[in-house]
Amino acid sequence: xxxxxxxxxxxxxxxxxxxxxxxxxxxxxxxxxxxxxxxxxxxxxxxxxxxxxxxxxxxxxxxxxxxxxxxxxxxxxxxxxxxxxxxxxxxxxxxxxxxxxxxxxxxxxxxxxxxxxxxxxxxxxxxxxxxxxxxxxxxxxxxxxxxxxxxxxxxxxxxxxxxxxxxxxxxxxxxxxxxxxxxxxxxxxxxxxxxxxxxxxxxxxxxxxxxxxxxxxxxxxxxxxxxxxxxxxxxxxxxxxxxxxxxxxxxxxxxxxxxxxxxxxxxxxxxxxxxxxxxxxxxxxxxxxxxxxxxxxxxxxxxxxxxxxxxxxxxxxxxxxxxxxxxxxxxxxxxxxxxxxxxxxxxxxxxxxxxxxxxxxxxxxxxxxxxxxxxxxxxxxxxxxxxxxxxxxxxxxxxxxxxxxxxxxxxxxxxxxxxxxxxxxxxxxxxxxxxxxxxxxxxxxxxxxxxxxxxxxxxxxxxxxxxxxxxxxxxxxxxxxxxxxxxxxxxxxxxxxxxxxxxxxxxxxxxxxxxxxxxxxxxxxxxxxxxxxxxxxxxxxxxxxxxxxxxxxxxxxxxxxxxxxxxxxxxxxxxxxxxxxxxxxxxxxxxxxxxxxxxxxxxxxxxxxxxxxxxxxxxxxxxxxxxxxxxxxxxxxxxxxxxxxxxxxxxxx
Amino acid sequence: xxxxxxxxxxxxxxxxxxxxxxxxxxxxxxxxxxxxxxxxxxxxxxxxxxxxxxxxxxxxxxxxxxxxxxxxxxxxxxxxxxxxxxxxxxxxxxxxxxxxxxxxxxxxxxxxxxxxxxxxxxxxxxxxxxxxxxxxxxxxxxxxxxxxxxxxxxxxxxxxxxxxxxxxxxxxxxxxxxxxxxxxxxxxxxxxxxxxxxxxxxxxxxxxxxxxxxxxxxxxxxxxxxxxxxxxxxxxxxxxxxxxxxxxxxxxxxxxxxxxxxxxx
Numbered sequence: 001x002x003x004x005x006x007x008x009x010x011x012x013x014x015x016x017x018x019x020x021x022x023x024x025x026x027x028x029x030x031x032x033x034x035x036x037x038x039x040x041x042x043x044x045x046x047x048x049x050x051x052x053x054x055x056x057x058x059x060x061x062x063x064x065x066x067x068x069x070x071x072x073x074x075x076x077x078x079x080x081x082x083x084x085x086x087x088x089x090x091x092x093x094x095x096x097x098x099x100x101x102x103x104x105x106x107x108x109x110x111x112x113x114x115x116x117x118x119x120x121x122x123x124x125x126x127x128x129x130x131x132x133x134x135x136x137x138x139x140x141x142x143x144x145x146x147x148x149x150x151x152x153x154x155x156x157x158x159x160x161x162x163x164x165x166x167x168x169x170x171x172x173x174x175x176x177x178x179x180x181x182x183x184x185x186x187x188x189x190x191x192x193x194x195x196x197x198x199x200x201x202x203x204x205x206x207x208x209x210x211x212x213x214x215x216x217x218x219x220x221x222x223x224x225x226x227x228x229x230x231x232x233x234x235x236x237x238x239x240x241x242x243x244x245x246x247x248x249x250x251x252x253x254x255x256x257x258x259x260x261x262x263x264x265x266x267x268x269x270x271x272x273x274x275x276x277x278x279x280x281x282x283x284x285x286x287x288x289x290x291x292x293x294x295x296x297x298x299x300x301x302x303x304x305x306x307x308x309x310x311x312x313x314x315x316x317x318x319x320x321x322x323x324x325x326x327x328x329x330x331x332x333x334x335x336x337x338x339x340x341x342x343x344x345x346x347x348x349x350x351x352x353x354x355x356x357x358x359x360x361x362x363x364x365x366x367x368x369x370x371x372x373x374x375x376x377x378x379x380x381x382x383x384x385x386x387x388x389x390x391x392x393x394x395x396x397x398x399x400x401x402x403x404x405x406x407x408x409x410x411x412x413x414x415x416x417x418x419x420x421x422x423x424x425x426x427x428x429x430x431x432x433x434x435x436x437x438x439x440x441x442x443x444x445x446x447x448x449x450x451x452x453x454x455x456x457x458x459x460x461x462x463x464x465x466x467x468x469x470x471x472x473x474x475x476x477x478x479x480x481x482x483x484x485x486x487x488x489x490x491x492x493x494x495x496x497x498x499x500x501x502x503x504x505x506x507x508x509x510x511x512x513x514x515x516x517x518x519x520x521x522x523x524x525x526x527x528x529x530x531x532x533x534x535x536x537x538x539x540x541x542x543x544x545x546x547x548x549x550x551x552x553x554x555x556x557x558x559x560x561x562x563x564x565x566x567x568x569x570x571x572x573x574x575x576x577x578x579x580x581x582x583x584x585x586x587x588x589x590x591x592x593x594x595x596x597x598x599x600x601x602x603x604x605x606x607x608x609x610x611x612x613x614x615x616x617x618x619x620x621x622x623x624x625x626x627x628x629x630x631x632x633x634x635x636x637x638x639x640x641x642x643x644x645x646x647x648x649x650x651x652x653x
Numbered sequence: 654x655x656x657x658x659x660x661x662x663x664x665x666x667x668x669x670x671x672x673x674x675x676x677x678x679x680x681x682x683x684x685x686x687x688x689x690x691x692x693x694x695x696x697x698x699x700x701x702x703x704x705x706x707x708x709x710x711x712x713x714x715x716x717x718x719x720x721x722x723x724x725x726x727x728x729x730x731x732x733x734x735x736x737x738x739x740x741x742x743x744x745x746x747x748x749x750x751x752x753x754x755x756x757x758x759x760x761x762x763x764x765x766x767x768x769x770x771x772x773x774x775x776x777x778x779x780x781x782x783x784x785x786x787x788x789x790x791x792x793x794x795x796x797x798x799x800x801x802x803x804x805x806x807x808x809x810x811x812x813x814x815x816x817x818x819x820x821x822x823x824x825x826x827x828x829x830x831x832x833x834x835x836x837x838x839x840x841x842x843x844x845x846x847x848x849x850x851x852x853x854x855x856x857x858x859x860x861x862x863x864x865x866x867x868x869x870x871x872x873x874x875x876x877x878x879x880x881x882x883x884x885x886x887x888x889x890x891x892x893x894x895x896x897x898x899x900x901x902x903x904x905x906x907x908x909x910x911x912x913x914x915x916x917x918x
Contacts, residue, residue, distance in 0.1 A: 030797035031760075031809060141802070142860065262807035626852075 067114025184208025213427025388427025480567020
């Protein structure tokens with residue numbers, strides 16, 4: 001599917017003309033969902049664009065967008081694009097130090113930010129940003145007494161622009177010209193990667209490629225103007241920009257912005273999205289919470305719940321896939337839909353979900369089938385910022401937990417000898433902003449993009465399986481393959497394990513750091529009369545160690561069935577005394593572990609894992625939310641686990 | 654009740670406590686205490702346990718009637734008054750032990766703070782249409798503003814009995830704010846809170862003071878908080894006034910140091 005309109009502002013004007021009265025955007029404010037139609041949005045964005053123009057934003061300039069999912073920030077992107085300027089969304093929770101890299105690298109001329117917190121952050125690094133001329137804010141609370149000439153409210157700018165347009169018909173024509181003359185080959189947005197492996201890079205995406213990619217997936221999932229999404233994922237993440245912004249403008253559906261980060265769950269229930277996207281983590285948290293609440297329910301309710309969940313497990317997925325089930329199964333499932341599944345989906349806000357996606361990390365098979373068995377059409381995709389999202393995607397009827405699916409429409413993929421996945425996609429990026437060297441490294445000569453991920457195609461189905469980051473896949477001294485993430489994901493499928501970090505490349509055996517999940521383990525502790533005062537105390541508890549050891553051994557057993565992975569069984573592990581945290585630099589802002597950094601920071605513990613001692617001391621510096629520093633020291637126990645011999649196929653079946 | 658008051662400018666005396674004494678039988682809770690609260694300031698009342706701080710607040714909002722002395726609020730002098738009258742004159746308060754309607758939602762609790770501002774009679778209220786509804790919508794908007802201000806959107810519909818203590822305190826502050834008070838009395842707003850909750854609460858108190866221009870009198874034991882937040886501090890001990898002045902003055906006052914730290918005998 002191809003679009004006549006080559007830029008997002010052109011699509012916006014098309015939507016305003018075609019479906020002006022349809023809702024385009026909703027935002028819950030003062031407890032009420034406020035709605036803007038496509039014509040409202042077009043009018044506001046035009047005024048805003050004029051306001052930006054009057055303040056000096058020009059074709060090719062960059063403007064940072066920092067904050068949560070709020071209408072005015074989305075309008076900022078549209079308004080900037082009207083002028084041919086380039087929006088640069090920035091992760092709102094990044095600390096000033098991280099932010100400065102992006103703002104400096106992008107050379108932003110203006111910054112549109114959400115609130116006082118972000119204003120303070122930007123002003124604290126202002127002296128290093130010579131290009132920055134205006135800071136625009138959405139929400140004025142606490143800013144009344146700021147005596148800062150470069151600070152403006154977005155409302156002020158929109159009103160100013162509107163007035164100018166009303167006063168001077170010449171400007172209307174000028175603005176129309178700017179929107180119409182926008183070319184698809186121009187850069188539409190720069191999305192900074194989360195920086196799992198070092199500094200983040202600015203991925204430049206061109207308008208026409210963005211729109212082509214979005215057209216493909218809109219057609220693939222049959223999205224239309226009657227759909228509705230809740231935009232709650234970070235603005236700066238490709239997932240939000242693609243799923244909500246790009247697809248929304250292409251298909252003309254309505255995007256709802258939550259009231260605040262804390263209310264997402266309630267907002268989800270009220271909006272009832274038809275298209276839903278979340279990383280596995282979100283699905284996992286939801287399930288954990290449902291299960292914990294069921295544990296606290298009365299015995300008859302528990303019985304009812306577990307009975308029908310069991311029925312769903314047996315028949316639900318088959319019914320969703322259109323496979324045949326016995327008539328009795330059909331009836332029982334229908335009864336379950338009335339008694340359990342329907343109400344549960346309603347509570348979770350999934351009642352109207354037609355298509356749901358999960359991506360970003362591997363999803364546990366049990367978790368995946370749980371949601372599918374309830375009748376939610378949850379699918380997987382594999383993508384990258386550089387691809388403007390889809391590389392592979394699972395079509396209806398070909399859904400599996402352990403693959404990421406066959407190729408998405410119009411995507412080409414090839415594998416290098418080392419197993420690295422290379423792709424060419426409709427939405428693929430133009431290059432890294434101000435980093436020709438990196439661009440050159442990433443693009444092959446025949447126009448493919450290196451993903452850095454190692455994977456293989458499953459021969460019988462043609463589905464792609466991703467093992468790990470190519471550079472993380474190592475070898476033990478025995479020569480056995482060591483794919484850390486593959487094993488870590490298996491560990492993380494246990495609700496009690498929140499995070500795991502494997503070591504083993506170049507060593508004799510595999511060892512592991514574990515982070516327990518405070519919600520799940522805390523609840524377990526409560527039910528088993530284990531008292532604890534802190535994460536650290538709970539993590540060091542002997543019973544917790546025993547439980548985690550059992551999980552690790554289960555994982556080893558599963559690995560022993562896979563000839564390629566059997567060597568990567570975990571011999572020794574420890575439970576870390578603190579949670580890995582993005583503020584301490586241990587995780588990226590998208591919550592992925594930074595292996596190298598962790599290995600450095602916890603070097604004494606790794607030594608202890610390999611030298612056979614039973615205990616090790618460690619002191620780490622932590623940074624609190626307000627920026628102050630402190631130290632945590634602890635004595636951490638190390639436990640050995642059973643290693644299983646390679647099992648034969650018969651056993652596995 | 655309609656009464657006209659003098660218009661009081663920022664910095665002028667909003668409330669004056671004049672030689673007030675209060676006793677319960679033979680127990681003297683407050684003895685001859687005088688101080689004033691100026692419009693727009695944050696005024697702290699501190700003192701060791703049993704110093705008469707809460708009694709003082711109870712006198713100010715008309716719950717206790719002092720045997721001697723008088724209180725002047727917005728230019729009107731009084732010696733006896735009921736709490737409801739104090740409330741309608743613009744004095745709101747929170748309590749040392751949270752005093753919310755536990756079974757009601759956050760929203761309903763804060764709406765309760767608007768009761769005095771509702772003017773439609775019982776008949777219209779029952780009808781739930783027409784003028785009473787219009788009025789309710791207007792008040793709801795005000796309350797939603799407070800909810801937004803205190804960042805408690807996520808618990809709007811949750812019964813307050815289910816909320817953690819720190820949030821209950823915040824809801825209580827919200828209910829007091831709903832009265833649009835001229836003088837807000839906070840009785841140990843941070844008692845029993847952890848550091849993070851205290852920081853949040855401090856920020857809200859300062860914001861209330863700056864954004865709504867509300868005059869605040871607060872009792873608090875955390876000296877760090879008191880010295881940071883307040884413009885002026887009055888110190889009580891055994892019902893007597895020990896010191897009165899800016900935080901720095903009070904900190905340097907020898908009597909205060911003696912009362913708080915004790916002296917070597």
